[in-house]
Structures are given as structure tokens and as C-alpha cells.
Amino acid sequence: xxPLTITARATATGPVLxxxxxxxxxxxxxxxxxxxGLAVAAGQLLVLDLAGLDFCDSxxxxxxxxxxxxxxxxxxxxxxxxxPANTARILGIIGLDQVFTIHPDATTATAHDxxxx
Numbered sequence: 001x002x003p004l005t006i007t008a009r010a011t012a013t014g015p016v017l018x019x020x021x022x023x024x025x026x027x028x029x030x031x032x033x034x035x036x037g038l039a040v041a042a043g044q045l046l047v048l049d050l051a052g053l054d055f056c057d058s059x060x061x062x063x064x065x066x067x068x069x070x071x072x073x074x075x076x077x078x079x080x081x082x083x084p085a086n087t088a089r090i091l092g093i094i095g096l097d098q099v100f101t102i103h104p105d106a107t108t109a110t111a112h113d114x115x116x117x
């Protein structure tokens with residue numbers, strides 16, 4: 001088991017959370033708490049950079065959905081970046097690849113949002 005680490009940084013388009021380690025039943029509440037402490041303003045994009053994600057179970061998927069809902073509730077949007085192949089496969093199987101916007105990396109996600117504005 002790899003401990004979950006969440007590092008936040010600000011960009012012109014909104015906050016980016018770099019998530020490393022395991023996102024599972026034991027650690028999913030940490031992601032929810034991290035997002036509760038963020039200021040996602042209307043029109044901003046919250047990027048979850050999953051390049052360092054080692055494992056994600058159903059509780060982790062549920063946490064990702066909660067984060068998306070919270071961003072939308074505040075008038076913003078949420079995207080996933082650098083989704084590992086095993087997690088991308090699961091998102092595809094359960095149809096969440098049609099719900100989440102997914103980018104190859106955080107830089108592309110924030111650049112794409114800047115171009116769309």
C-alpha cells in the first residue's frame with residue numbers, strides 16, 4: 001500500500017491537485033478534505049493530475065465523482081489528467097470516460113481550458 005499524497009498548486013485556469021499513491025477506501029476521505037479546502041470559483045477548472053496514482057478502487061472512483069460534483073456546484077469544472085492505464089480502463093468499463101473530461105497531462109488540461117475561454 002502506497003500512502004496518498006495530494007499536492008495543490010494554482011494555475012491561471014484554477015487549482016491543480018497532484019495525486020500520488022493509492023486512492024482507496026482508507027484514503028478517499030483525504031481527497032474529499034483536500035477539495036473542501038480549495039477555492040474553486042465559477043468558471044475555474046479543477047485539474048486532478050493522476051500521473052502518480054498507483055491504485056484506485058471503487059471508493060477512489062466515488063471520491064473522483066464527488067470532487068467533480070463539488071466543482072460543478074461552485075460553477076466550475078473538473079478534469080482528469082494523466083490517468084494511469086489501469087484506472088482509465090476501469091473508467092471506460094463503467095462508462096465514466098464519458099462523464100469525465102480526460103487529458104494526457106495537466107499542462108494540456110490547463111492549456112486546453114485557456115484556449116476554450
